[in-house]
Amino acid sequence: MPFSKSEVLQGTLDLLVLKTLDSMGPMHGFGIALRIQQVSEDLLQLNQGTLYPALQRLEQRGWIASKWGVSENNRKAKYYSLTRAGRRQLVEEAESWDRMAAMINRVLRTT
């Protein structure tokens, strides 16, 4: 096994969060979790809790920023948004993901 499960998950989760914030604009944690579940059509069964360490990590790296705000149901919630560095990071990671996927595809086809 070349990667441990958590490693794959962590990298993937980061990318998904960045992509979600990119396409949806500022969102709170619960929203992000719902959105990821919807988009992946429930294929990705993640514990919603694992999202929070990921959000914290991304914020520490300066790729997302957070701000307290009020939700559509008038509930206090923390909203996350993509920073400029985060956008750059998303482009980079998406590209490397594409390259990786293309390579794996090639390998799978040729055999």
Added chain:
Amino acid sequence: MRELLRTFVQRLAALFRRQQLEDDLDEELHSHLEMAVELNVRKGMSASDARHEALRSFGGVEQTKEMCRDQRGLPMIETAWQDLRFGFRILRRSPGFSLLVILCLTLGIGANAAVFSWIEGVLFRPYPAVVHQEQLFALTGTALGEADLTSWPDLLDLQTSCTLVDSFIVTKIMRTALSIGDRAEVTTGSIVSANYFDAIGVHPILGRGFETSEDSGRNAHPVTVISYQLWEERFKGDPQIVGKMQRLNGVMHTIVGVAPEGFYGTFVGWAMQFWVPASMEENFEAGGYKLEDRGARWIEAYVRLKPGVTLSQAQQEISAVAKRLENEYPATNRGRGITLWPLWQTPFNNARTLLPTLEIMLAVVVFVLLIACANVGNLLLVRSFARRHEMTIRLAIGAGRGRLLKQLFTEGLILSAFGAAGGLLVAQWCRHALVLLFPARGGVTMHLPGEIDWRVLALSAAVCLFTTLLLGLVPAMQTGKIDLAGALKSDSAGVVGGGGRAWVRSGLVVVQVSLSFVLLVGAGLLLQSLQKIRNSSPGFSTHGVLFTVVDLRSGGYDAPGAQSFQEELLERVKAKPGVESAVFARMTPLSYGSFSETPIAVDGYQPPPEERPTVQYNEVGPDYCATMGIPLVSGREFTRADDERAALVAVVNETMAAQYWRGKSPIGERVLVKGRWMQVVGVAKDSKYQSVREAPKPFFYVPRRQNFSIDGGLYVRTPLSPDTIATALRREVHALDPDLALYEVIPLQEQLDRSTSPQNVAVILVGVLGGLALLLTVIGLYGVMSYTVSQSRRELGLRMALGAGASKLLRLVLSRGLALTAGGVLLGGAAALGLTRLLGNLLYNVSPRDPLAFGSALVVMTVAALAACFLPAWRATRTDPARDLRD
């Protein structure tokens, strides 16, 4: 990379706003769950199902929080902080234990730090005000492999030929009486080359240093730079001092500068008070004008190498030049080389005399540290037994062993950090202690400060860490052995009669005993050498002869004036009741100065081709041998008749007679001295000339009147006390010349003692530290024995109940203590047999395996061990079987 740094900074910042972040996280997760519940309710679930479902899809709330916390701060720092606080709490809870441990460590680390600071201040960075000392090296001539001084022309040649050397720095220590106002005092100063201040990077705070032209011209530049201390104390910090005149050795000098505070010159051991340029050499040195004499070796030199040049590169270049000089000037330079030395090996100052002592001290303080550590280790062991319960519980509730170890090491670190801080305080107090061990000499300032700089601090920190590891190790070993299953089993008591689990503690005590035994043997050997040195006859009387100097040179006397003054003074002194005889001689035996030296030729003696016989001699007055108590073997000594008009004569010593006349009597034979033939009229017994430890060497005497020099000491044979003579002498001197200064009047024994002060210092230092080691060991032994007794109360009670009497119990405990001691002594004895050789030339006429030293160390150790064991043993006899068996 930037992200990593950013992450780190964020994590670090998180440490300081932990509460706020914690609240934030709570609120965020709470709001997440509420939203999830709301959504589920809207989907049609019941309130409780909705909450249940929300929690399920979230996963563990507490786990999430914990993951966030781990990632948010710096867990390592946080646990370290926890350990630290916990450690402090634990140590505060048993203050007696903590203080005892810290005290032991303070002594151990303090001894180390003090010796480090001395080594730094005396050997490695001796001149704090001098820039780039790492490029500074001492330079000496060599003759037959021995370090010798150098001559001015040789140095000039080196200066023009060497490309790797930035500057050659000439220094020569000298003494003069300095009269300012109505006070006269002996002062040390230096003759230096004009480049001195520039080359060492010291800039006078007032006026200037010397100018290049001031190197040349015989007595042409009477200028001087004075020390800050002299300026402050004797000139009251006069801001207008530059340009004022001061008489130095009889010549008026213009003060051209004041050296900065904290600059004491470049001679380990003495603080220089003034500096004069090389052109003034003749005024301060005996033996005439030497700047044009290649054979006159008088200079103590330093070189500053160019940046990047190594010692061996520079040495190669200098050796090549020395070789060339040998060929060009065979008369003065044949067989002579020139050598560079690292500052710590400088042959011409106290670095050399203290080097062997400090080397030994380094080993000794490591011993003391180990002994202190063993003591602390023992204390920790006792405590780790007491803390077994705590450790077991912490293991049981899930602490990892690694975490426990970290905690134990943290406690060790706290203790040793306190020890190190205390140790540095000790070192700070001891900074000036070294100089106190040297006997005072007539008002001259000795200066041997320790230096506490970053290197000493770093070494002390290393010692502290090393100690921590040792300290942590002991309880760690113990923790490793804790098994949870045995948690509730009570400790089985230790057994006096048997080893059992206490072997670690006993082992530590054995090590302590052996280490202090080695130190005791070392101290014994050094003490014996010192006694041998003190008791060995220097070949002249040390009692009943007093010595002083009347400083005619600084009084402005010329040779004829000095001669008639000395004759007159001698007459007056001899006329005093109680004075048996009195005489002037140029050089004092066993003093720092150097004897005159000459190549000789002897009728009928054909030296081997490589040998150029060179012999030292002293210029002495009539009745010198009688006054000094040097026996004559044959012939006569000088009388008043051996004056300028009489035939030239000499008295040789036995070794010289044996070496150059081979068994025939030299009396009536001739010897060529500095181009003049002299007739040998007497043979004197050998005595010691420059050092008590020197081997017998050829030496001779010439009459003072036939070889006059102004300098000279006055020797008086009398049963009177120095004080009585001093008063009488001062009166007579002042009667002859009210302006003259009289140096201190001392017995020759005092002169002898001063010359053996390095041995003295070694004995005192090793003695003090050996005593300290012994004390620590006794405490250790006492601790182990009393612990063993207290743990064995039940067994002792049982023995007593079965009929063992008090004396039997006493013997039992004492014999156990003595068994430990015996083990240590055996181990230490074996180690000492190998180690005492390292004392090397600090030993004098004592074998490193001297039985007396080993025997007395054994006696001291045994007595100390008995003393340490007696109290616990006595307590054992007070066992109350009824109570102890019931408990």
